[in-house]
Amino acid sequence: MREKGKEKETDVESGSRAVKETVRQRLLAGAADLFSRKGYAATTVRELVTLAGVTKPVLYYYFKSKEGIYLELMQEAFAKADQLLDSSLEEAGSAEQKLRHLCLQAFSLFLENIKAVRVMYSIYYGPPQGAPFFDFDAYHMKFRQAVRQLIEEGMQREEFRRGDAEGLTWLVLGAINVAMEVQLGSPEIRMGKEDLTRVLDLIFQRVLLSRPKEEGL
DSSP: OOOTTOBOHHHHHHSOHHHHHHHHHHHHHHHHHHHHHHOTTTOOHHHHHHHHTBOHHHHHHHHSSHHHHHHHHHHHHHHHHHHHHHHHHHSOSOHHHHHHHHHHHHHHHHHHTHHHHHHHHHHHHSOOOOOOOOOHHHHHHHHHHHHHHHHHHHHHTTSBOOSOHHHHHHHHHHHHHHHHHHHHHOGGGOOOHHHHHHHHHHHIIIIIBSSOOOTTO
């Protein structure tokens, strides 16, 4: 008799699209949890399938291997980030509105995918774990370029003071990175979205805006 909750490969192949997506997401969620807690190298395929409630052939059906599920986990998270970057640059509104939206939505996306981010940090900054290569730098560069593009747009529209666009880009990125790293390393400090909003308010009011708004307006 089959263990309750264990899907076989034949079940997956014949199942509906909704069932397949549910199984796939269970595997990805379990991988994010195990990789973030134990590390990529220390996590086994057996642990991945046990946590997801599936069999090894099911994991192989979707991802081929542990390397495959790791790459899919990273690609899914960064695909969402790419979509956010593209939409932020194309949306209507002032440069200030677009830059605020980009910063706050990027932070929200980070919080939604914090386990995957922990995995990324451990792979990028930690000792080698045998994980397949993933180009994290390409995303960081694209995010930095998007922030700079919006700052330069604000200067051209005379919304922002003219100045060192590169330095101002790092100032904005620094605020976001501090908020993210507090969540990763010191969550007890509780720097959340409202706190990041306050920091961004200071940056816009005291540094970026060419005509700072009156307080209380």
